[in-house]
Amino acid sequence: xxxxxxxxxxxxxxxxxxxxxxxxxxxxxxxxxxxxxxxxxxxxxxxxxxxxxxxxxxxxxxxxxxxxxxxxxxxxxxxxxxxxxxxxxxxxxxxxxxxxxxxxxxx
Amino acid sequence: xxxxxxxxxxxxxxxxxxxxxxxxxxxxxxxxxxxxxxxxxxxxxxxxxxxxxxxxxxxxxxxxxxxxxxxxxxxxxxxxxxxxxxxxxxxxxxxxxxxxxxxxxxxxxxxxxxxxxxxx
Numbered sequence: 160x161x162x163x164x165x166x167x168x169x170x171x172x173x174x175x176x177x178x179x180x181x182x183x184x185x186x187x188x189x190x191x192x193x194x195x196x197x198x199x200x201x202x203x204x205x206x207x208x209x210x211x212x213x214x215x216x217x218x219x220x221x222x223x224x225x226x227x228x229x230x231x232x233x234x235x236x237x238x239x240x241x242x243x244x245x246x247x248x249x250x251x252x253x254x255x256x257x258x259x260x261x262x263x264x265x266x
Numbered sequence: 267x268x269x270x271x272x273x274x275x276x277x278x279x280x281x282x283x284x285x286x287x288x289x290x291x292x293x294x295x296x297x298x299x300x301x302x303x304x305x306x307x308x309x310x311x312x313x314x315x316x317x318x319x320x321x322x323x324x325x326x327x328x329x330x331x332x333x334x335x336x337x338x339x340x341x342x343x344x345x346x347x348x349x350x351x352x353x354x355x356x357x358x359x360x361x362x363x364x365x366x367x368x369x370x371x372x373x374x375x376x377x378x379x380x381x382x383x384x385x386x
Contacts, residue, residue: 160328193372195311202361202376203311209370246311250370253325255301255313 161185161249165258171266176237180261182230182247191251192230194223197260198243206245207232237263268292268375270362275380278352282384286347288362288377296320299365300338300345301373304358304382314360317345330356352384 162185172178182192190210195203205214207223210230220235234241242265247258274286288300302314315336316325324336335348345362359379366374 191370193370195373197311202379203373204376205366205372205374208366208368208372212368214368214372214374248311248313248372250372253316254327255316257311257313260310 160254161188161252161256163247163249163256163258165245165247165261167261168259169262169264171264172237173266174237174239178234178237178263180232180245180247180263182225182232182258184228184230184249184251187227188249188251190226191249192223192225193248193250194221194232195246195248196241196243197246203246239265268364270364270375270377272360272362272377272380275360275382277383277385279386280353280384282352283348283350284352284382286349286360286362286380286382288345288347290343290345290362290364293364293375295338295343296340298367299371301363301365302336302345302347303361303363303373303376304356305361305379306355306358309358312358315347316365349382352382354384356382357384358382 192210194207197203245261269291271289301316317336321338333351338345361379362377363373364375365371
């Protein structure tokens with residue numbers, strides 16, 4: 160199975176900050192990497208697919224990059240509604256696996 | 267608009283069975299694989315199972331292989347997860363999620379989730 164490792168596991172930041180979350184896969188997954196946002200008590204929402212493609216309706220302050228084994232999610236300027244948990248996911252091969260999550264908290 | 271509505275969750279004892287359903291609408295159901303993803307209380311997301319659009323191919327996480335069975339009824343636009351021999355560590359919110367037509371097939375729509383609690 161492909162292991163996905165996110166860092167950091169938690170992060171405190173302020174409105175307006177630039178935030179970077181990284182995700183590393185245990186083997187080459189090309190760009191089969193997706194990012195989701197989840198708020199408490201809610202289902203996850205797709206943000207970025209294929210490593211760098213912004214999903215429809217997602218604000219442009221979100222961006223993704225990377226290929227192979229190393230990937231990055233960047234939020235260029237935090238808005239209050241961005242405080243949530245973020246997960247990366249590989250869809251390269253079954254079983255599909257998620258990172259452990261990065262909890263983004265208000266400083 | 268796409269809607270995914272899970273049902274069938276509840277409280278059961280270890281060793282018992284439960285069947286989850288996910289009723290889909292707003293898209294051509296047969297065109298997309300469907301997935302079950304679970305989240306234990308306070309924990310991260312764990313993919314559980316997937317079924318192809320036709321229902322002919324199924325996939326499972328090792329943690330549920332041999333105990334859970336995924337299926338779909340394309341005449342009812344519904345996907346199921348039959349869960350047998352339930353254990354305490356199966357306790358979670360179970361989400362159904364739709365494959366997208368986008369490259370690399372992320373999950374573009376998710377249901378609201380249904381809670382399964384296994385305890386004696």
